[in-house]
Amino acid sequence: MRILLVGAGGVGTAITRIAARREYFDHMVVADYDLPRAKSAVAAAADPRFTAARIDAADSAAVTALLTEHECDILLNATDPRFVLPLFDAALAAGADYLDMAMSMSKPHPDRPYEEVGVKLGDDQFARAAEWAAKGRLALVGMGVEPGLADVFARYAADDLFDEIEEIGIRDGGNLTVDGYDFAPSFNIWTTIEECLNPPVIYEKDRGWYTTEPFSEPEVFDFPDGIGPVECVNVEHEEVVLVPRWIPAQRVTFKYGLGDDFIDKLKTLHALGVDSTEPVAVRTDLGTARVAPRDLVAAVLPDPAELGDRMHGKTCAGTWVKGRKDGKPREVYLYHVVDNQWSMSEYGSQAVVWQTAVNPVVALELLASGKWQGAGVLGPEAFEPRPYLDLLVEYGSPWGMREQ
Amino acid sequence: MRILLVGAGGVGTAITRIAARREYFDHMVVADYDLPRAKSAVAAAADPRFTAARIDAADSAAVTALLTEHECDILLNATDPRFVLPLFDAALAAGADYLDMAMSMSKPHPDRPYEEVGVKLGDDQFARAAEWAAKGRLALVGMGVEPGLADVFARYAADDLFDEIEEIGIRDGGNLTVDGYDFAPSFNIWTTIEECLNPPVIYEKDRGWYTTEPFSEPEVFDFPDGIGPVECVNVEHEEVVLVPRWIPAQRVTFKYGLGDDFIDKLKTLHALGVDSTEPVAVRTDLGTARVAPRDLVAAVLPDPAELGDRMHGKTCAGTWVKGRKDGKPREVYLYHVVDNQWSMSEYGSQAVVWQTAVNPVVALELLASGKWQGAGVLGPEAFEPRPYLDLLVEYGSPWGMREQ
Numbered sequence: 063m064r065i066l067l068v069g070a071g072g073v074g075t076a077i078t079r080i081a082a083r084r085e086y087f088d089h090m091v092v093a094d095y096d097l098p099r100a101k102s103a104v105a106a107a108a109d110p111r112f113t114a115a116r117i118d119a120a121d122s123a124a125v126t127a128l129l130t131e132h133e134c135d136i137l138l139n140a141t142d143p144r145f146v147l148p149l150f151d152a153a154l155a156a157g158a159d160y161l162d163m164a165m166s167m168s169k170p171h172p173d174r175p176y177e178e179v180g181v182k183l184g185d186d187q188f189a190r191a192a193e194w195a196a197k198g199r200l201a202l203v204g205m206g207v208e209p210g211l212a213d214v215f216a217r218y219a220a221d222d223l224f225d226e227i228e229e230i231g232i233r234d235g236g237n238l239t240v241d242g243y244d245f246a247p248s249f250n251i252w253t254t255i256e257e258c259l260n261p262p263v264i265y266e267k268d269r270g271w272y273t274t275e276p277f278s279e280p281e282v283f284d285f286p287d288g289i290g291p292v293e294c295v296n297v298e299h300e301e302v303v304l305v306p307r308w309i310p311a312q313r314v315t316f317k318y319g320l321g322d323d324f325i326d327k328l329k330t331l332h333a334l335g336v337d338s339t340e341p342v343a344v345r346t347d348l349g350t351a352r353v354a355p356r357d358l359v360a361a362v363l364p365d366p367a368e369l370g371d372r373m374h375g376k377t378c379a380g381t382w383v384k385g386r387k388d389g390k391p392r393e394v395y396l397y398h399v400v401d402n403q404w405s406m407s408e409y410g411s412q413a414v415v416w417q418t419a420v421n422p423v424v425a426l427e428l429l430a431s432g433k434w435q436g437a438g439v440l441g442p443e444a445f446e447p448r449p450y451l452d453l454l455v456e457y458g459s460p461w462g463m464r465e466q
Numbered sequence: 467m468r469i470l471l472v473g474a475g476g477v478g479t480a481i482t483r484i485a486a487r488r489e490y491f492d493h494m495v496v497a498d499y500d501l502p503r504a505k506s507a508v509a510a511a512a513d514p515r516f517t518a519a520r521i522d523a524a525d526s527a528a529v530t531a532l533l534t535e536h537e538c539d540i541l542l543n544a545t546d547p548r549f550v551l552p553l554f555d556a557a558l559a560a561g562a563d564y565l566d567m568a569m570s571m572s573k574p575h576p577d578r579p580y581e582e583v584g585v586k587l588g589d590d591q592f593a594r595a596a597e598w599a600a601k602g603r604l605a606l607v608g609m610g611v612e613p614g615l616a617d618v619f620a621r622y623a624a625d626d627l628f629d630e631i632e633e634i635g636i637r638d639g640g641n642l643t644v645d646g647y648d649f650a651p652s653f654n655i656w657t658t659i660e661e662c663l664n665p666p667v668i669y670e671k672d673r674g675w676y677t678t679e680p681f682s683e684p685e686v687f688d689f690p691d692g693i694g695p696v697e698c699v700n701v702e703h704e705e706v707v708l709v710p711r712w713i714p715a716q717r718v719t720f721k722y723g724l725g726d727d728f729i730d731k732l733k734t735l736h737a738l739g740v741d742s743t744e745p746v747a748v749r750t751d752l753g754t755a756r757v758a759p760r761d762l763v764a765a766v767l768p769d770p771a772e773l774g775d776r777m778h779g780k781t782c783a784g785t786w787v788k789g790r791k792d793g794k795p796r797e798v799y800l801y802h803v804v805d806n807q808w809s810m811s812e813y814g815s816q817a818v819v820w821q822t823a824v825n826p827v828v829a830l831e832l833l834a835s836g837k838w839q840g841a842g843v844l845g846p847e848a849f850e851p852r853p854y855l856d857l858l859v860e861y862g863s864p865w866g867m868r869e870q
Contacts, residue, residue, distance in 0.1 A: 244737040330734040333648040335766045341750075344765040346757050351750035358762045361748040362739045 063087040063430040066129050066158075068119050068149055069140035070094035070103035071250070072367025073163070073206075076411035076419035077140060078107035080457070084423065086430040091132045093117035093125075106410070119145035125152035134158055136429070138422055142252050143167050150187055150201060159199055159429070161422055163206030164253065165300045168260055171273070176261050179271045183263070183300050187439050195438035202425060202434075205442050207379045207398065208234055208316075209300035210421045211454070211461075215381035215396035216301070218447035220309045223394060227311040227385035232301045233395070235285045235292035235319025236377035238402060238413065240369050245327055248373070248414040252360045255337045258320065258328050262296035265306045265314040273298075277325050281317065285378045286464055287399040292319035301381075304441035311385075331359065370412030373402045377413045398454075398461045408458070424453050467491040467834040470533050470562070472523050472553055473544035474498035474507035475654070476771025477567070477610075480815035480823035481544060482511035484861070488827065490834040495536045497521035497529075510814070523549035529556035538562055540833070542826055546656050547571050554591055554605060563603055563833070565826055567610030568657065569704045572664055575677070580665050583675045587667070587704050591843050599842035606829060606838075609846050611783045611802065612638055612720075613704035614825045615858070615865075619785035619800035620705070622851035624713045627798060631715040631789035636705045637799070639689045639696035639723025640781035642806060642817065644773050649731055652777070652818040656764045659741045662724065662732050666700035669710045669718040677702075681729050685721065689782045690868055691803040696723035705785075708845035715789075735763065774816030777806045781817045802858075802865045812862070828857050 063086060067074055070092050078092060090107075093115040094100040100114035117128055119141045129137060129152065137153040139146065139162040146166045153160035165184035172180065187203055194201050204210060212232045220227060240246040247254050261273035277295040284291045294317035305314045320328075331337040336359055341352035380397030402413035409416055425442070428434035434445045442450075451461060467490060471478055474496050482496060494511075497519040498504040504518035521532055523545045533541060533556065541557040543550065543566040550570045557564035569588035576584065591607055598605050608614060616636045624631060644650040651658050665677035681699040688695045698721035709718045724732075735741040740763055745756035784801030806817035813820055829846070832838035838849045846854075855865060 326730075327734050327738065330731050331738070334731065334735070334763065336740060336763060338766065342762070342765045344757055344762050346750060346752070346755035347745065348750070348752045348755040351752040351755050351757075353748055353750050353755075353757055353762060353765075355762055355766050358746070358748050358757060358759055359738065359740060361746045362742065362759050 063136065063426065064132060064134045065090045065136055065138055065426065066132060066134040067092050067138045067140060068094070068117060068125065068145070070096070070100040071140065072365065072411070072415040073419045074140040075103040075106050075367065076409065076416050077138070077423055078103045078112055079409050079411060080420050080423045082107040082109040082112070084427060086427045087111070089113070089132070091115050091128070091134065093128060095119065120148050122148040122152045122155070125149060126155045129153065129156035129158050136161060136426065138426065139163070142250060143256060147186060153201070154190070154194060154197065154199065157197065157199065160201040161205050161425060162203055163210060163418060163422060165203050165209070167256070168298065170261055176273055176275045179263055179273055182271060182303050183298065184303055191439040198437045200429070200436050201439045202429070203439060203441055204300040204304050205425045206418045206421050208232055209304055210442055211398055212301050212379055212381045213304055213442040214447045214450050216305050216309055216383070217443040217445075218451060219381065219383040219394065219396060221447065224383060224385040224387050224392060227309070227383060229313040229315065229384045230305055230309065230311045231314070231382045232299065232316040232380070233283045233285075233294055233319075233382050234317070234379050235283060235289060235294060236375060237289045238373055238375040238377055241372040241374070243364060243372070246364050246366070246369055248366050248369070248377070248412065250366065251363050252356055255328065255331065255356055255359070257298050258318070259332050259337055260298040262298045262316070263302045264296065265302050267312045271303065279317070283317065283319065283382070285319070286395070286397055286462060287376060287378065289376055289378055289399070293321070294319045295325070305443060307441060308443040367412065367415050370402065370406045370410070373412050376401045377417060379417060393466045395464045395466060396461065397464070398459070400459065420454070420457060420459055424450060424457060427453060467540065467830065468536060468538045469494040469540055469542055469830065470536060470538040471496045471542045471544060472498070472521060472529065472549070474500070474504040475544065476769065476815070476819040477823045478544040479507040479510050479771065480813065480820050481542070481827055482507045482516060483813050483815060484824050484827045486511040486513040486516070488831060490831045491515070493517070493536070495519050495532070495538065497532060499523065524552050526552040526556045526559070529553060530559040533557065533560035533562050540565060540830065542830065543567070546654060547660060551590060557605070558594070558598060558601065558603065561601065561603065564605040565609050565829060566607055567614060567822060567826060569607050569613070571660070572702065574665055580677055580679045583667055583677055586675060586707050587702065588707055595843040602841045604833070604840050605843045606833070607843060607845055608704040608708050609829045610822045610825050612636055613708055614846055615802055616705050616783060616785045617708055617846035618851045618854050620709050620713055620787070621847040621849075622855060623785065623787040623798065623800060625851065628787060628789040628791050628796060631713070631787060633717040633719065633788045634709055634713065634715045635718070635786045636703065636720040636784070637687045637698055637723075637786050638721070638783050639687060639693060639698060640779060641693045642777055642779040642781055645776040645778070647768060647776070650768050650770070650773055652770050652773070652781070652816065654770060655767050656760055659732065659735065659760055659763070661702050662722070663736050663741055664702040666702045666720070667706045668700065669706050671716045675707065683721070687721065687723065687786070689723070690799070690801055690866060691780060691782065693780055693782055693803070697725065698723045699729070709847060711845060712847040771816065771819050774806065774810045774814070777816050780805045781821060783821060797870045799868045799870060800865065801868070802863070804863065824858070824861060824863055828854060828861060831857060
């Protein structure tokens with residue numbers, strides 16, 4: 063297998079470090095618009111199978127040419143969600159497979175943004191499913207940790223643990239702190255703003271997908287492994303649009319343990335308008351230029367991938383499922399915890415970034431071995447969950463299950 | 467009198483509208499780095515005595531040349547505090563007088579920023595007082611409303627109302643609201659961030675100048691004219707460094723009625739680092755450029771000068787003085803209130819901007835008539851207060867006094 067990895071940020075760099083320990087692929091081209099960043103991710107892998115390239119992820123034709131030049135079988139997208147569509151199109155044009163960890167962006171309903179969905183996450187990708195199927199090529203979408211592993215858990219619960227499912231609720235929380243920072247998001251702030259300030263989406267069987275106000279329906283969820291109770295709120299996330307396509311459930315939700323302080327700061331960014339992606343004219347050293355305020359916020363905040371040395375604690379991603387098995391009520395939480403101390407000492411990557419990165423590397427190994435195969439635009443829940451969960455354990459990163 | 471007005475923003479434009487109704491000057495050149503803005507301020511005056519020019523306020527030599535070319539007697543600085551020093555220097559080099567409404571910037575103490583002063587507001591200007599005096603030229607510094615009118619009030623209290631003064635406390639508050647905005651500062655946000663997030667300065671006779679944490683010593687002050695009680699906190703402001711130079715008082719403070727919501731938003735801007743003036747590299751339509759985060763915040767927020775039509779309420783600036791007169795304790799609040807509805811209908815300028823702008827126009831008239839004269843670097847409290855206060859009434863904008 064020959065892979066083109068696009069995006070050598072925190073997740074991309076962790077991907078090279080994780081993949082370097084696996085034998086299943088022959089070559090990985092690491093491409094970024096910032097060539098030194100790509101070179102540094104290649105250096106982190108310390109493996110001759112990796113080479114660096116410069117690419118503008120927004121330039122579909124250039125990406126197609128790069129895939130063709132390096133005879134890549136698959137494009138692994140580790141950029142932010144703005145680049146999903148050009149990369150997705152580039153892979154199809156090159157006749158390559160495609161894998162991403164976040165899906166094409168949503169657009170709120172024009173009149174009733176906090177009640178009805180507009181364009182949903184991934185809609186623009188699923189609209190082209192027939193083309194991918196016709197070409198016999200696979201776009202495996204939403205294959206990080208959330209979405210990704212969380213969806214594999216949902217499929218596992220539906221296959222092996224439940225006869226009928228009332229609710230599938232992805233619940234994400236942790237107890238990470240960062241020394242010396244008032245505010246230091248542990249994941250890409252551009253994406254965090256996008257998902258937290260968009261109207262959260264909820265699925266109900268009788269109602270379909272609908273939206274609410276941001277940060278709605280707070281609940282305290284008790285996370286395992288010493289993390290403990292964290293207040294979680296509804297956030298727009300891919301799992302809610304992916305799970306119902308393959309798994310019958312009465313209700314699907316995603317809640318994120320953001321904490322009051324983080325929510326307040328996001329609300330302030332929004333009230334001030336500095337979360338906006340609409341460029342404004344501002345004075346720069348090159349003269350008056352147009353800058354998207356959110357890009358500046360991302361540039362000001364510390365790079366979450368660089369904070370591992372100052373971080374303490376654990377992050378937990380998981381899928382809570384409520385339903386019935388053998389006529390009796392059942393409730394489980396399937397989860398995956400990464401301790402920052404472990405991921406730093408073992409891989410030099412901080413916990414949240416590492417947890418996202420390990421999953422596409424596992425998924426690619428299943429595709430390389432043929433244990434997972436398919437064509438069209440498919441989510442992680444379209445595949446057999448057991449081989450995935452077993453391989454994740456083999457990677458040294460076990461998952462857990464709590465009956466509750 | 468021939469005047470060079472530098473800065474055709476909200477205050478600069480209000481200055482042209484107010485000055486156009488007065489006879490005392492022969493010509494006013496309105497200069498801005500954005501020529502259309504200067505032209506629009508000139509158009510607002512609708513008076514042949516005004517002409518527009520393009521100038522970079524940071525380019526001292528170009529400003530000197532402009533002063534010389536137009537044979538200006540005085541430079542009126544209506545830019546933000548970053549440009550105080552180059553404009554101050556330019557006027558001295560041209561042999562012109564100088565007037566500003568905010569003084570040269572402070573620099574926090576390197577080790578104990580919230581206890582000791584570092585470089586104080588205006589220090590860099592006062593350091594050159596001997597040069598101004600030797601040339602027989604006047605730099606009248608801090609001559610807006612606060613600093614400015616507030617300092618005139620302090621001098622009036624010291625001359626006519628008190629035998630000894632325990633505390634002079636500038637108190638600023640209002641009840642302005644802006645329709646349709648969650649957060650719309652009523653004054654230049656760049657300056658507001660600067661003054662609110664810098665360590666507030668306090669003067670005490672026995673201790674000299676010292677600093678505290680931002681937003682310290684909250685107190686509820688009851689503002690006149692129907693505004694009512696507003697919580698005020700310590701903020702760094704020029705009056706605290708100006709007043710003690712000319713007026714004997716045990717203590718001098720400045721408190722601003724910011725409101726909890728505004729304080730929270732400023733604290734968040736600071737926690738995120740987007741209040742910073744240190745440029746960061748960010749993607750723009752001209753390529754990667756360096757942008758000062760605070761410039762972007764200012765670019766995103768609505769221009770306070772454009773909000774007059776959506777504003778309601780009044781703003782109050784004033785000086786509270788506590789001491790003794792004829793052996794008895796006395797406490798007064800000398801104040802100036804502007805109702806936005808009045809300033810909009812009368813001048814088309816919103817209240818806060820108009821209140822700042824009227825004061826330098828009054829001061830220039832006293833300089834033109836010779837009622838105020840002097841050489842060196844002088845604050846408003848260095849001059850006779852009564853002619854000023856009378857002329858302000860003649861401008862249709864009375865002040866008030868409350869015994870309390």
